[in-house]
Amino acid sequence: MPPPLLVSFIVTIQPPPRNNLPFFEPKLTGSAMIQKTKTSTSWSLKLPGFVDLDNDPVTMTADLGPAGNFLVLDGLKIVCKDISKKTIKAGMYLLKILLDDKRDIVMYNFSIFVIDLPPEPVVPKEEEPIPGNKIETPSKKDPGESVKDLAKVGKSEESEEITDKVTGEIISGSTPIQQLPITEKMSPE
Numbered sequence: 001m002p003p004p005l006l007v008s009f010i011v012t013i014q015p016p017p018r019n020n021l022p023f024f025e026p027k028l029t030g031s032a033m034i035q036k037t038k039t040s041t042s043w044s045l046k047l048p049g050f051v052d053l054d055n056d057p058v059t060m061t062a063d064l065g066p067a068g069n070f071l072v073l074d075g076l077k078i079v080c081k082d083i084s085k086k087t088i089k090a091g092m093y094l095l096k097i098l099l100d101d102k103r104d105i106v107m108y109n110f111s112i113f114v115i116d117l118p119p120e121p122v123v124p125k126e127e128e129p130i131p132g133n134k135i136e137t138p139s140k141k142d143p144g145e146s147v148k149d150l151a152k153v154g155k156s157e158e159s160e161e162i163t164d165k166v167t168g169e170i171i172s173g174s175t176p177i178q179q180l181p182i183t184e185k186m187s188p189e
Contacts, residue, residue, distance in 0.1 A: 019054060019104050020053035027048070030109070034112060037083055042083070045077065060100075062096065071095075
């Protein structure tokens, strides 16, 4: 029998070429704001395009989390059909946008801030005053009369002094009510 034939092979295994990760071009910013409206209004945000330097086919998906109740991903847009709905609550919603080139998945975090409408202004109702607590507005005939009524003061007919109608004390005239001495320095007691 002839000797066995020995055949040798050299196999060189090369690692696959390094994958270039897909990315958004221009860069995807970190957040967007939505202002709620009173009337039915749609809202959308166009996402930038994405690039894969290896020319791998790329699929974009989104995990919308709780915002999935009112947002959808439509091609390169995040869309809300009606931002006025009462079920849409104000707050921050975190979205995860994924770019998949079948070799790697790249995740981008993106925040949507929903801003509520400012509250409606409260217009107070004009109520009837409680009897006895009604403040009369002075007549526009004599502006001096209104000051006297509101301050409850009276002018004596014999002098130019004005007195408080309640206490009878003089509050203006030729003599001061009370004069306090002015001290330059106060000492602790």
